[in-house]
Amino acid sequence: MSELRIDHAVLADGLQVVGEHNPAAASTAVGVVIETGSRDERPEEHGVSHFLEHLCFKGDERRTGSDVSRAFDALGARYNAYTSEERTVYYGAVLPEAGLALLELFDGMLRPALRPEDIELERQVVLEEIAMYADRPDAQAFERGARAYFDANAFGRGVLGTEASVRALDADRVRGYWDRRYRADNQLVVLTGNYDWGATLRFLERAPRPAAGTVERAQRLAPTARPGRGGARKAGVHRAHVALFAPGVGRGDPRRMAASLLAHTIGDDDNGALFWALVEPGIADSAVLWHDPADGFGSFQAYLGCDAADLDSVLERVDAELERVQREGVTEGAWRQAQRTLATGLTLRGETPMGRLVSVASSLLDRGRVQGVQEVVDEVLRTERSAGEALLAERPFDARYTFVLEPDAAAAA
Amino acid sequence: MTESFPPFDVRLGNGLRVVAEPMPWLATVSLVLLLPVGSANDPEDGIGSAAILSEWLQRGAGERDARGYADALDALGVRRGGGVGRETLSLSAAFLQRDTAAVLPLLADAVRAPLLGDASFEGVRALALQDLDATLDSPAQRAGEALVAAYFESAHGRSAYGERSHLERLTPAAARADAAERIGPAGAVLAIAGGIDVAALPALLESTFGAWRGASRDLPAPLVRAPHERSVPADSAQVQIGMATPAVDLDHPGWYAQQLALAVLDGNMGARLFSEVREKRGLVYSVSAGTRLVRGHAYLVARAGTTPERAAETIAVVAAEIARLRAGVEADELERAAVQLRSSLVMSGEASGARASRLASDVMHLGRARSLGEVDAALAGLGLDDVNAFLAQTPEPRFTSVTLGPVGAAVAS
Numbered sequence: 157m158s159e160l161r162i163d164h165a166v167l168a169d170g171l172q173v174v175g176e177h178n179p180a181a182a183s184t185a186v187g188v189v190i191e192t193g194s195r196d197e198r199p200e201e202h203g204v205s206h207f208l209e210h211l212c213f214k215g216d217e218r219r220t221g222s223d224v225s226r227a228f229d230a231l232g233a234r235y236n237a238y239t240s241e242e243r244t245v246y247y248g249a250v251l252p253e254a255g256l257a258l259l260e261l262f263d264g265m266l267r268p269a270l271r272p273e274d275i276e277l278e279r280q281v282v283l284e285e286i287a288m289y290a291d292r293p294d295a296q297a298f299e300r301g302a303r304a305y306f307d308a309n310a311f312g313r314g315v316l317g318t319e320a321s322v323r324a325l326d327a328d329r330v331r332g333y334w335d336r337r338y339r340a341d342n343q344l345v346v347l348t349g350n351y352d353w354g355a356t357l358r359f360l361e362r363a364p365r366p367a368a369g370t371v372e373r374a375q376r377l378a379p380t381a382r383p384g385r386g387g388a389r390k391a392g393v394h395r396a397h398v399a400l401f402a403p404g405v406g407r408g409d410p411r412r413m414a415a416s417l418l419a420h421t422i423g424d425d426d427n428g429a430l431f432w433a434l435v436e437p438g439i440a441d442s443a444v445l446w447h448d449p450a451d452g453f454g455s456f457q458a459y460l461g462c463d464a465a466d467l468d469s470v471l472e473r474v475d476a477e478l479e480r481v482q483r484e485g486v487t488e489g490a491w492r493q494a495q496r497t498l499a500t501g502l503t504l505r506g507e508t509p510m511g512r513l514v515s516v517a518s519s520l521l522d523r524g525r526v527q528g529v530q531e532v533v534d535e536v537l538r539t540e541r542s543a544g545e546a547l548l549a550e551r552p553f554d555a556r557y558t559f560v561l562e563p564d565a566a567a568a569a
Numbered sequence: 570m571t572e573s574f575p576p577f578d579v580r581l582g583n584g585l586r587v588v589a590e591p592m593p594w595l596a597t598v599s600l601v602l603l604l605p606v607g608s609a610n611d612p613e614d615g616i617g618s619a620a621i622l623s624e625w626l627q628r629g630a631g632e633r634d635a636r637g638y639a640d641a642l643d644a645l646g647v648r649r650g651g652g653v654g655r656e657t658l659s660l661s662a663a664f665l666q667r668d669t670a671a672v673l674p675l676l677a678d679a680v681r682a683p684l685l686g687d688a689s690f691e692g693v694r695a696l697a698l699q700d701l702d703a704t705l706d707s708p709a710q711r712a713g714e715a716l717v718a719a720y721f722e723s724a725h726g727r728s729a730y731g732e733r734s735h736l737e738r739l740t741p742a743a744a745r746a747d748a749a750e751r752i753g754p755a756g757a758v759l760a761i762a763g764g765i766d767v768a769a770l771p772a773l774l775e776s777t778f779g780a781w782r783g784a785s786r787d788l789p790a791p792l793v794r795a796p797h798e799r800s801v802p803a804d805s806a807q808v809q810i811g812m813a814t815p816a817v818d819l820d821h822p823g824w825y826a827q828q829l830a831l832a833v834l835d836g837n838m839g840a841r842l843f844s845e846v847r848e849k850r851g852l853v854y855s856v857s858a859g860t861r862l863v864r865g866h867a868y869l870v871a872r873a874g875t876t877p878e879r880a881a882e883t884i885a886v887v888a889a890e891i892a893r894l895r896a897g898v899e900a901d902e903l904e905r906a907a908v909q910l911r912s913s914l915v916m917s918g919e920a921s922g923a924r925a926s927r928l929a930s931d932v933m934h935l936g937r938a939r940s941l942g943e944v945d946a947a948l949a950g951l952g953l954d955d956v957n958a959f960l961a962q963t964p965e966p967r968f969t970s971v972t973l974g975p976v977g978a979a980v981a982s
Contacts, residue, residue, distance in 0.1 A: 180594060183916050213838070221848055222839070229839035229905040232912030251912045280851030287806040287876050288854055293706045392804030394705035426649055427639040436628075436635065438695020441703045461703055489640065496646030504597050504648065504663050508919045 162526045163353045169365055170341025173357065174526060176516045178509065181349035184255035185509035187247035188262050189344040189517045192337035194315045195241045195376055195451075203317015204325055204333045206239040207282055211330065212246070212265045213237070214274040219264070221274060227261055234510070241311050242376075242451050245517075249510040252350040256359060259345070263363050266338060270327050279322060286316050293390065293397045293561050294459060301399035301559030304386045309379030311450065340365045346517040349509025378453040387560035394563055396464040398471070402556040404447050404454030405547070407522040412449045413535055414543035415456070419447040420494035421486045421544070422477070423458055427493065433477045434460065440470055449522075456552060464562050471558065478553040485548055491541040499533045574940040575928065577767045581779045584755035588928050588938045589770060590762045592921055598763035599663045599921035600676065601929040605756045606658040608727040609863075610786050611747075615739055617697060617731015618747045623653035624693045625744065626660070626752070629684035630675075638675070645672055654729050655717070656788055656863055657933065663922055666764035670773060677777035680752055690741040698737070701730040708805045709874060712973040716811030716870065719799045720969045723792035725863050753783030760929035760938070763921035791866040796967040800974075808880040808974030810873045812887060814966040816860050818867040819934050825947045826959035827860070831869070832906035833898045834858055834890060839905060841890050846873065852883045858891065862934050869966075877975050884970065891966050897957035910948055914941055 163175035193205050214221035228235050228248070235248030235258075246265070250258045289295045299314050306312025316322075347356060381403055405411045422429045423445020430443035445458035462470045505511035506529035519527040527535075577589035611618045627649075628635040642649060645668045650661040660679060664672045704710050718726040759778060761770075793815065803809075817823045835842045835858040846856045858871040871891065875883045898906075917923045918941045928938045 182919050183912075222844060225837070225839035225844065225848065226905065227839075229837045229909055232908035233837075234913060234916065235837075249916060251915055254912075277848075277851040281847055281854055284807070284852075284875060285854035288874055290806040291708045291874075395702060397706070427643050432636065435696060436689075436692050438692040438697075438699060441696065441699035461699075461706075463699065463702065489644070493640065493643035493646075497643055497648065498646075500597070500646040500648050500664055503665065504599075504922070507595060507597060507921060508916065510916070511920075 160528060162528075163347075164520070164526070165357060167340070167361060170339070171360065171365065172344045172520070173360060174344060174516060174520050175347040175351060175353060175356070176512055176526060176528070177347075177351060177353065178349050181509050182251070183249050183509050184252045184258070184347065184349040184351045185247065185249040185513045186255060186258045186262060186351075187245060187346040187513045187517060188266060189346060189521070190244040190338055191242070191342045191344070191521070192244055193240050193242040194313060195311045196337060197310060197333070200324070201329060201333055202313060202321035203282070203315075204330055205244055206315050206317065207278070207322060207325055208268070208330055208334060209237050209239045209244050209246075210278050210282060211270060211274065212268045214268060214271070214278060216264050216267050216269050224261070224265060231257055231261070233258055239315055241315060245514065247510070247513055249349075249508075255347070255351045256355055259347075259356060260359065263360070268334070270330055272327055275327055275330070279325070282316065282322050283319060286319055286322065289316065293393045293395070294461065296390070297397040297399040297559055297561040298457075298459070300388060300561065301386065301401060301557065304559060305382055305401040305557040306379035307382045309377060311379045344517055344521060346513055348512040348516055376451050381455070381555060381557070383555040383557050385558045387562060389562050389564040391564040393561060396462050396467045396470070397561045398458075398460040398462070399559045400445070400458040400460070400474070400556055402456040402552045404456045404552065405449060406452050406454050407449040407518075409449065409454070411543060411547060412447070412454070413539045414547055415447040415449070415454065417491065417494045417498065417536070417539060418486065418544040418547055419445050419456055420498060421490045422481055424494070424497070429477050429481060430458070430474065433473050434470060439466055439473070443474075467560065467562070478556070482548050482551050482553055485545045486541060488541055491544060495536050495539070499536050502529055502533055502536065574943065575938045577770060578938065579771070581754065581774060583779060583781055584753075585757055585759060585778055585781065586932055587759045587761070587770075587774055587778070588932055589760070589765060589767055590924055590928060590938075591765055591767055592763050592924065595764040595921055596666050597663060597921050598666050598669055598761065598765050599925040600661065601760045601925045602660045602676070602680070603758045603760075603929045603933055604658045604680070604752065605656060605785065605788055605933075606751050607654050607656040608729045608731060609655045609724045610751065610788050611724075611727065611731070615735055615743060615747060616727055617701075617736040618739060618744055619653050619658055620697050620700070620729060620731045621693055621736070621739060621744050622748055622752065623651065623658050624696060625685055625689065626679050626683045628689040628693060629686060630678035631682045634684065635689055638678075641675055642672075645675075647672055647675075655725050655727065661922075661925070669765065673773055673777045677781060680783075681778070681781040683748070683752075685741075685745050685748060687741050690744070694736060694739065697731060698733065701728075701733060701736065704730060708803055708807065708809045708973055709872070711801070711803065712809035712811045712971055713872070715799065715801050715973060716813055716969070716971040719797065719971050720793060720813040720868065721791060722794045724789050725791050750784050751786040753785040754778070754781045755785040757785070758929050758932040760925045760932065762924035762928060788864055791863050793866070793868075794969065796969045798970050800972045802976045803973050805974050806876065807874045808877050808972050810875070810880065810884055810887070810970070810972055812871045812884070812968040812970040814869050814891070814968050816867045816869040818865070819862060823959045826951055826956045828910060829903060829906050829948065829951060829956050830894050830898060830960055831859060832910050833902045834894060836906050836909045842871075842887065845890055846883060846886050850882070850886065852879050852886065856883075856887065858887075864934065880972060880974070884972075888966075888968060895960050895963055895965065897960055898953070900953050903953050903956055907948055911945055914945055917941070
């Protein structure tokens with residue numbers, strides 16, 4: 157294994173730059189993380205974080221959208237972007253000699269021209285994306301469930317926005333959001349693999365960032381979690397899709413590792429408690445549970461898919477399993493298995509610079525410093541079962557919210 | 570290129586082909602076992618038997634019942650994967666290098682000594698039926714199934730999920746008999762990549778996979794139907810579009826020219842499809858095209874999803890772009906495509922899982938594994954004239970196409 161080096165700098169305008177340098181890597185991965193997402197949108201801006209992410213690919217003052225796409229391709233980049241409730245991430249990987257050019261491309265893109273004709277065309281693309289998810293009942297169950305569970309808080313409103321909210325986004329609104337959120341001190345540039353740190357800093361120090369200044373630290377209000385049960389029927393849906401939510405812990409919380417391990421013992425898709433209760437006997441096609449830590453709070457979430465006729469018995473079994481886990485706890489064997497499996501997964505992701513990129517960024521943003529793969533693996537292996545039992549002692553699943561999306565019986569008949 | 574590749578390539582006494590590529594800088598190992606078992610060689614009255622076997626093989630092996638088997642793998646932190654397709658049943662695993670000697674016997678047990686017990690059969694059958702039904706709620710997947718069914722005349726058109734009535738009728742005895750006739754080492758490929766010690770492999774293999782006995786069943790020869798159009802009614806927001814047309818196979822001299830041309834068509838966001846269908850016209854969120862292989866036949870599949878009123882235009886633009894390839898590609902497009910493919914190639918060499926999958930698939934389809942260097946040299950050796958000469962002699966594409974969506978959605982020819 158080669159020597160890894162951690163680099164970190166904060167530039168004069170507040171931009172953070174972090175890297176995990178691996179001289180033996182065959183590629184370089186570059187990311188820009190903006191600490192903003194649907195959670196930071198005003199009500200009239202619903203969907204703007206994601207829309208802006210799309211629009212950044214449509215070019216800046218010097219380049220059209222086609223220029224941007226061709227420039228990425230000419231670098232041989234594997235690249236993309238995504239938007240979540242809390243972060244917007246642009247990322248890519250190239251051969252080392254193209255690393256700096258990839259960074260320059262991202263840097264330029266993030267000052268989008270927002271031409272009216274591009275906005276109109278890209279709006280159609282986002283509306284198609286919304287229509288695509290409308291045809292996925294599992295995604296629908298989560299979207300509708302989150303809206304109810306997080307009780308109208310911006311966190312549960314959905315990242316894509318609705319058809320109506322996206323239609324209402326014009327250039328001024330997008331520009332206003334960009335002004336407020338895409339500020340230098342709200343961005344993190346992250347590099348992994350084989351990159352040139354000196355050249356990176358020289359470039360970033362020269363690059364003009366007109367949005368320099370202090371980002372408005374709007375309070376990210378933690379949602380009120382609302383336990384209970386909800387549901388909807390929809391024509392065209394054939395099976396029952398269940399989304400389940402329960403209180404977890406936040407990103408910065410020292411218990412987050414225990415929460416991940418606990419979730420694994422309950423909801424791993426090969427060997428979790430729900431698998432043996434539901435999938436192994438063939439009552440559900442899927443029964444998975446995971447922990448989703450966010451800024452200031454977190455949630456356990458689960459998905460189940462089953463025949464609508466079996467819904468009641470499936471929900472009864474889920475109730476029984478969660479109750480059993482809360483009552484009896486987790487066996488030492490299951491806990492150790494979760495530790496080992498998680499450790500292998502982390503090591504595998506660490507094989508490539510691209511696999512490391514988001515971990516490096518989030519360890520800095522969530523925990524204040526970069527943790528190497530081995531350090532995280534050690535943390536996983538050190539996290540004791542008692543930490544999981546302590547989480548269970550709070551009986552999180554008593555406060556769960558269950559949302560069921562079912563076939564519309566009338567339409568089916 | 571004179572060095573022989575792969576460094577480890579043997580046929581065990583029982584007929585199992587094993588290929589391995591050491592990646593000595595990795596602490597991880599990935600392994601893929603491919604068996605020529607799929608819906609295409611399912612028994613006439615047991616379509617779905619391969620799907621059943623794929624799951625049943627994991628429900629206990631050797632001395633261990635289902636739970637004991639899963640626990641033994643998890644105790645070693647093994648990440649498992651696998652599944653079944655039309656022509657192959659795959660079992661994959663990733664684990665830490667230091668556990669290789671403990672993991673291999675366990676993995677070999679799944680094919681060498683699966684329990685295939687009556688007690689677990691009903692659960693496996695129920696799960697197979699659930700998985701089949703779950704496709705009803707995934708329009709994109711349904712359209713993909715419908716396209717393959719329309720394209721192939723031979724048993725390759727069967728769904729890998731099987732047929733409901735066959736799954737319902739299948740008995741444990743019939744499935745066991747089927748396993749005895751085709752879960753065998755002849756024709757199967759075991760590929761290993763990562764931090765392995767090649768010198769230790771022969772002894773390790775002999776005592777594990779070397780002890781596997783069993784028969785094999787041939788795959789049928791692929792047979793393609795005359796081009797035609799099908800529409801499948803579905804109550805969905807989008808129309809799913811699938812188009813297929815023959816392509817040259819992996820062993821054809823034109824294969825690499827075709828790969829380059831397809832990268833011009835759909836290598837990334839600067840490629841023709843993305844540019845014409847999404848960027849210029851905003852018709853879709855997702856559009857893609859690429860080659861698919863079955864043994865002895867390659868075909869091009871294009872996919873897109875769009876709202877009903879835009880379906881006809883989307884189909885027309887996709888078809889026109891594919892047809893336009895015959896007129897040749899431009900020098901700058903080709904250069905971007907070559908950089909794309911070649912840097913992707915380098916990056917695929919960083920991840921053990923990607924390498925193991927590629928080795929296994931090469932042996933299945935080509936009879937031998939290609940090194941990254943061989944592929945790179947083949948791509949680098951092709952200039953604009955070569956690619957355009959290849960394209961000029963390709964026949965005009967005639968598509969078998971499928972649309973899945975609201976009744977009355979436009980279908981264009």
